[in-house]
Amino acid sequence: MSASPTFASLVPEFDALRRRFPPGFESSLVLPCLRRLQEAWGHVEDSDIAALAEYLAVPRVQIEEALSFYGQLRREPVGRWHVEVCRNVSCSLRGAETLLERLSSKLGLAPGDTSADGRFTLSTCECLGSCGTAPVVLVNGVYHENASAPEIERMIEGLERA
Amino acid sequence: MTKLIMTFPVTETSHTLASYRSRGGYATLERVVREMRPEDVTREVTAAGVQGRGGAAFPAGRKWSVIKLNDGQPHYLCANADEGEPGTFKDRWILENAPHLLLESMLIAAYALQVRHAFVYMRGEFDLPYRRLASAIDEATAAGLMGERILGSAFDCDVLIYRGAGSYVCGEASALLTSIEGKRGYPRNRPPRLTVRGLYQRPTVVNNVETLSNITGIVRDGAAAFRAVGTADSPGTRLVSVSGHVNRPGVHEIDLGYAFERLLDDCGGVLDGRALKAVIPGGISSKVLTGDEIMPLALDHESLAAAGSSLGSGGMIVIAEGTCMVRLLQVMLRFYHHESCGQCTPCREGMGWLHRIIDRIVAGEGRPEDIDRLYRISAANDGTTICGLGDAAGYATSGILNKFRPEFEYWIEHKRSRFDGNLVCRASS
Numbered sequence: 001m002s003a004s005p006t007f008a009s010l011v012p013e014f015d016a017l018r019r020r021f022p023p024g025f026e027s028s029l030v031l032p033c034l035r036r037l038q039e040a041w042g043h044v045e046d047s048d049i050a051a052l053a054e055y056l057a058v059p060r061v062q063i064e065e066a067l068s069f070y071g072q073l074r075r076e077p078v079g080r081w082h083v084e085v086c087r088n089v090s091c092s093l094r095g096a097e098t099l100l101e102r103l104s105s106k107l108g109l110a111p112g113d114t115s116a117d118g119r120f121t122l123s124t125c126e127c128l129g130s131c132g133t134a135p136v137v138l139v140n141g142v143y144h145e146n147a148s149a150p151e152i153e154r155m156i157e158g159l160e161r162a
Numbered sequence: 163m164t165k166l167i168m169t170f171p172v173t174e175t176s177h178t179l180a181s182y183r184s185r186g187g188y189a190t191l192e193r194v195v196r197e198m199r200p201e202d203v204t205r206e207v208t209a210a211g212v213q214g215r216g217g218a219a220f221p222a223g224r225k226w227s228v229i230k231l232n233d234g235q236p237h238y239l240c241a242n243a244d245e246g247e248p249g250t251f252k253d254r255w256i257l258e259n260a261p262h263l264l265l266e267s268m269l270i271a272a273y274a275l276q277v278r279h280a281f282v283y284m285r286g287e288f289d290l291p292y293r294r295l296a297s298a299i300d301e302a303t304a305a306g307l308m309g310e311r312i313l314g315s316a317f318d319c320d321v322l323i324y325r326g327a328g329s330y331v332c333g334e335a336s337a338l339l340t341s342i343e344g345k346r347g348y349p350r351n352r353p354p355r356l357t358v359r360g361l362y363q364r365p366t367v368v369n370n371v372e373t374l375s376n377i378t379g380i381v382r383d384g385a386a387a388f389r390a391v392g393t394a395d396s397p398g399t400r401l402v403s404v405s406g407h408v409n410r411p412g413v414h415e416i417d418l419g420y421a422f423e424r425l426l427d428d429c430g431g432v433l434d435g436r437a438l439k440a441v442i443p444g445g446i447s448s449k450v451l452t453g454d455e456i457m458p459l460a461l462d463h464e465s466l467a468a469a470g471s472s473l474g475s476g477g478m479i480v481i482a483e484g485t486c487m488v489r490l491l492q493v494m495l496r497f498y499h500h501e502s503c504g505q506c507t508p509c510r511e512g513m514g515w516l517h518r519i520i521d522r523i524v525a526g527e528g529r530p531e532d533i534d535r536l537y538r539i540s541a542a543n544d545g546t547t548i549c550g551l552g553d554a555a556g557y558a559t560s561g562i563l564n565k566f567r568p569e570f571e572y573w574i575e576h577k578r579s580r581f582d583g584n585l586v587c588r589a590s591s
């Protein structure tokens with residue numbers, strides 16, 4: 001299978017990464033390469049799995065297993081704006097559950113769903129190592145700390161217009 | 163109070179190399195590579211008695227001493243920056259504000275352990291901590307403090323950042339190594355110890371970010387100076403992450419042995435001036451203590467152990483009167499179920515059962531025998547599983563049941579919470 005244009009454009013970066021790791025660490029490059037592919041393309045395409053397996057000379061199944069194991073990696077696209085609400089203990093003690101409900105009704109989405117127009121995905125996530133500024137919401141990976149419902153709702157209205 | 167890590171005011175530039183050097187940064191590394199032998203460094207760290215700050219409080223010097231010098235094979239060092247234990251956010255303070263303290267300490271450790279390549283395994287969601295550490299590595303490399311022939315010596319060492327991708331179990335030391343090998347983050351059976359066969363089967367030391375960040379100070383000022391802080395059995399300081407129902411959550415550096423009551427005061431007390439119901443002292447995997455139990459305690463490893471809990475990761479979660487402990491346990495069990503890697507039957511099945519039972523109780527369909535079931539399943543993992551995740555969930559469950567059993571009985575009998583299922587402090591939310 002031939003690699004996507006995304007993959008081809010990233011090969012120089014992958015080569016540079018390879019030079020930084022000790023010899024014999026090809027297998028270690030699976031995660032950073034997958035992360036980089038997803039960052040560039042939003043998710044990891046099947047064709048890129050094959051291309052990466054060939055590029056690193058690792059079994060394809062190792063790449064598929066990594067994709068199914070790590071919560072941040074995905075093989076399907078998410079919405080243009082990915083809103084993730086931490087629902088672990090410290091955030092729950094600071095109102096994460098109400099925040100999630102309000103975002104859910106604002107967006108008309110149940111957690112885990114993507115809007116029909118592909119603009120928004122609402123998810124829950126686990127402790128983000130930011131419990132002192134709970135509750136925490138991620139929007140496309142950016143931390144919004146001490147998140148209040150009105151403030152996040154206003155931000156979403158801004159994104160709806162963007 | 164002594165500050166060993168949070169020693170400077172945080173400013174826009176305090177994380178940079180220039181600022182770190184103005185505070186005497188990298189002078190210790192220079193002395194180490196010029197004047198010390200690797201075994202001298204390890205001896206100092208062992209004498210200091212610094213215990214692991216990641217959760218298990220294992221003495222770092224004892225771990226390092228297993229590494230055989232000049233055995234003709236590569237050794238690896240990994241800083242655990244996964245910071246996954248819910249309630250913990252202190253390593254992030256170091257990564258964002260003192261990245262060079264971590265790097266200098268890792269280079270000194272790498273010198274002691276004869277490591278050519280060291281890794282920082284960082285949780286995948288961290289963004290600013292990643293950028294700060296990556297730019298610190300660039301600065302150090304450009305200044306000849308990292309890479310080949312460090313400071314003109316014969317010592318070569320590079321530090322690489324390895325980013326996770328959303329998995330709690332990868333914070334467990336052996337899973338962390340499997341993850342750096344680019345595979346599913348499955349924990350490994352021990353023996354062999356990781357210091358014998360770790361990353362790619364080579365001798366490897368895994369230490370928490372905070373543990374490592376103490377190394378520069380220990381080598382600079384000597385083991386005796388380190389031991390002068392804290393208690394006899396818990397030397398030094400700890401970064402405690404305080405969250406939950408307090409007025410001023412945040413990271414505090416305390417001398418080990420500091421009074422809990424004073425720490426609570428430092429954080430502005432409980433929200434809304436409520437009474438203190440409970441505290442989870444060391445991340446959610448440590449056993450909960452009631453307010454009455456923790457109020458008179460000194461925060462050190464031995465006092466917490468005597469009270470039946472532990473200082474764990476230093477993630478202290480404060481819980482105000484009026485909070486529903488059944489719902490709190492539900493949040494925890496959903497998490498553990500989600501994060502079990504599924505390798506061991508008691509953990510894989512047990513997490514599912516615990517989660518289903520607590521959901522059933524909350525749905526008003528609990529049965530009186532469910533409490534005993536929760537206890538029994540919690541105990542089933544004891545020592546039978548590969549890693550500590552299953553046990554941790556068991557401790558959390560039995561810990562909450564031991565202290566707050568009437569709340570569970572109430573919900574089962576009346577089909578509703580005694581506290582309205584409440585997790586927040588109403589007035590503040």
Ligand SMILES: Cc1cc2nc3c(=O)[nH]c(=O)nc-3n(C[C@H](O)[C@H](O)[C@H](O)COP(=O)(O)O)c2cc1C
Pocket residue numbers: 213214215216217218219220222242243244245246247330331332333334335336368369370371373374549550551
């Ligand atoms: C499920 C699980 C998750 C863990 N997560 C972390 C973590 O995020 N950070 C950490 O430093 N240690 C974590 N640990 C502890 C590590 O296994 C290990 O004890 C520690 O990194 C060793 O470093 P230290 O001796 O300096 O504390 C975890 C352990 C378990 C069982």
Ligand code: SF4
Pocket residue numbers: 331348349501502503504505506507509510547548549550551552553
């Ligand atoms: S105890 Fe649980 S998380 Fe740990 S290895 Fe076994 S199944 Fe995986």
Ligand code: FES
Pocket residue numbers: 086087088089090091092126127128129130131134135136248249250
């Ligand atoms: S519980 Fe939400 S960031 Fe830790």
